[in-house]
Amino acid sequence: MFDLSQLAPLLAPLESLPGISTARAKLLARIAGGNRVIDLLFCLPENIIDRRASPLLAQLRPDTIATVTGTVQDIRPPAPRTRQPWRVTLDDTTAPLELAFFSPWQAKQVVLGEALVVSGKVERFHDRLSMTSPDYLLPARSAERIPKLDPIWPLTAGLFAGQVRQAMQAALALLPTSLPEWHPKKLLERHQWPDFVTALNHIQFPDRIPGSDQGDAWRSTQTRAHARLACDELLADQMATRIAQRAASSRPGRRFVGNGHLQRQAIAAFGHTPTPGQQKALREIEQDMAAPTA
16 A cells, blocks of 8 residues: 655655755745645646757757867957957867857856867857857766756746756655556556656656657657646546535535425516426426535
């Protein structure tokens, strides 16, 4: 039998997650619509950025997303009292790529002669290719930290994507691996749906889908995961409605039993013979009013 105490960490406040302060928990609660761990788990990505393309710099094309590696050849700060960006030239011996940084903090992380890996949108600036404010800027030895399929969660002022990623990873780790299945086995097999825990993992981190390093098969896998969660939501709504109806029907109420004379007056004033459907509705109303419960 499943131990319900295993669900307690999912119902705990967000600040119970490792590394999540009270201030950050408030920001996470804003995007999740609730302050519990389970609320964050149901905060699904709004988009996925494909960062799998990793060409040589000579093979780059404008208006594409790419993850590239190169060595810093020069660093050019902007002229004083201007709004121009810092510019850095990256080279991998096949071609140069210009990086532009409007954030001095980000630009100052770059060291001349260092091997870097960057990921972002490649654009054409005059006669050369450039990448403005890369989404990821890391030492080349840390290239594995850049997700191949990058989930884009909703954000709010003061909350950054890396912080949501950290919290989401911690929240997913709390899901019980022995969670019982509540859908019929035949339904899962017919639609090729994954179990609940796998579905959440595939949606929140598509990199975890087997074979997602190439091709587009991961999309159909994620679509099935979305369908599974949609069915879960529908089932939960129906169960909640049924529980509310049962609770309402068990409350004591006041019986209203008449002799029918007012009903006969109303039907006479109506001027038409009620249809079978209308007659059935009237009988149900009479039964409900005569019931001893609310």
